[in-house]
Amino acid sequence: MEDGAVKVNLVPANAPVLRERVLTFKANARVYDLHRMLRERLKLETLVLIVETCFAPTLDQELGDLAKNFGRNGTLHITYGPQAVFG
Amino acid sequence: MASASAGEGEAEVEVPRVVRASWRGGLPVLVEGVDADFEDAPLPAFSFASRQSFLPFALAEKLAAMRTTSVVPARMQEVWFEAQGVALKWQYPLGALFDVLYPRDAAPLRITIHLRGAGLSSSEAPVVPCPGPDAARKEFFHLFKQGMFLRYNSRLPFTELRENDDDALWESVLAGEVDRYWFVLQRMHEYVPKAAPVRILQLVERGNLRTVASKQIVVPLDSSLTAQELVDDYVLGLDGRTKLRCQGIDVPSDALVVDLYESLAHADMFLYICLYTDEA
Numbered sequence: 001m002e003d004g005a006v007k008v009n010l011v012p013a014n015a016p017v018l019r020e021r022v023l024t025f026k027a028n029a030r031v032y033d034l035h036r037m038l039r040e041r042l043k044l045e046t047l048v049l050i051v052e053t054c055f056a057p058t059l060d061q062e063l064g065d066l067a068k069n070f071g072r073n074g075t076l077h078i079t080y081g082p083q084a085v086f087g
Numbered sequence: 088m089a090s091a092s093a094g095e096g097e098a099e100v101e102v103p104r105v106v107r108a109s110w111r112g113g114l115p116v117l118v119e120g121v122d123a124d125f126e127d128a129p130l131p132a133f134s135f136a137s138r139q140s141f142l143p144f145a146l147a148e149k150l151a152a153m154r155t156t157s158v159v160p161a162r163m164q165e166v167w168f169e170a171q172g173v174a175l176k177w178q179y180p181l182g183a184l185f186d187v188l189y190p191r192d193a194a195p196l197r198i199t200i201h202l203r204g205a206g207l208s209s210s211e212a213p214v215v216p217c218p219g220p221d222a223a224r225k226e227f228f229h230l231f232k233q234g235m236f237l238r239y240n241s242r243l244p245f246t247e248l249r250e251n252d253d254d255a256l257w258e259s260v261l262a263g264e265v266d267r268y269w270f271v272l273q274r275m276h277e278y279v280p281k282a283a284p285v286r287i288l289q290l291v292e293r294g295n296l297r298t299v300a301s302k303q304i305v306v307p308l309d310s311s312l313t314a315q316e317l318v319d320d321y322v323l324g325l326d327g328r329t330k331l332r333c334q335g336i337d338v339p340s341d342a343l344v345v346d347l348y349e350s351l352a353h354a355d356m357f358l359y360i361c362l363y364t365d366e367a
Binding site: 051052054055056057058060061062065066068069070 | 176178226229230232233236237242245301302303304305
């Protein structure tokens with residue numbers, strides 16, 4: 001549907017801090033891709049992602065859509081952790 | 088405008104007639120199971136579900152019966168749903184799934200239940216396993232919060248919900264009780280809506296894989312965008328045969344998105360515009 005890139009700022013919540021907190025994804029990448037990448041990097045069995053400390057997106061949502069709807073200053077802010085610490 | 092009581096001890100709420108009519112909608116569902124996955128399962132079976140409901144709950148009774156008769160190890164007993172070769176995302180309201188999969192009203196909605204581990208799994212079309220009822224309910228509220236955030240451009244309205252409101256909200260959605268749902272939503276009325284959250288659903292085919300693709304868009308309330316213009320802006324490769332459907336109703340090409348939202352939005356605060364190709 002759209003091309004472009006999305007900046008994602010990853011904020012840990014009771015989880016290890018990533019070396020690079022801001023990552024760039026294709027706009028059509030899905031939450032599923034981010035979720036899988038983080039689980040592999042952090043070696044976590046369960047992982048919860050929360051957008052704007054408010055809600056957990058579904059795995060099939062495009063990061064580009066989320067950035068357009070919820071991004072601030074061109075960046076989508078996502079909190080990650082092993083359990084639902086928000087919402 | 089119809090007037091109705093939300094329940095015992097609750098004030099009366101005014102539910103617009105068209106909203107009430109859309110909530111009254113229901114769907115016949117035919118549930119089937121994969122023979123290799125289930126033994127002695129009481130299937131196929133018919134069910135009837137609200138358009139506002141979600142698969143894990145619309146089929147809860149059937150699922151409970153199947154789990155007890157399955158010979159598959161417990162760790163494999165998480166199920167997922169399929170219809171017409173499409174792995175279904177149960178997070179979408181049943182009515183929206185029906186509209187995108189069965190545009191010609193070919194009722195009933197035929198759902199095949201699979202056990203996890205024996206199916207598709209890729210980043211293109213991740214199988215969405217159905218968690219237990221508690222997790223599914225939690226997921227609904229995340230969708231609801233997302234919709235509300237977009238509708239009001241703030242997360243504050245959600246904080247207006249009182250202790251028992253989430254139970255009332257959830258039960259009203261499952262049962263298709265618009266009065267209870269509307270009553271809870273009244274708490275947000277001091278906030279001014281800013282936009283109409285919309286999801287466009289489309290059945291797409293890539294090779295042998297069929298999946299329901301979605302696009303999420305926010306339309307400002309002062310917009311005069313029609314549903315057709317919105318779809319033309321965001322979905323590529325459409326031709327003149329593509330039709331739009333919301334809550335089982337074919338959408339006129341000049342219908343404004345914000346008007347459709349007021350009447351036909353789903354309980355998760357999103358308007359689902361489902362695309363289909365008119366073969367006639």
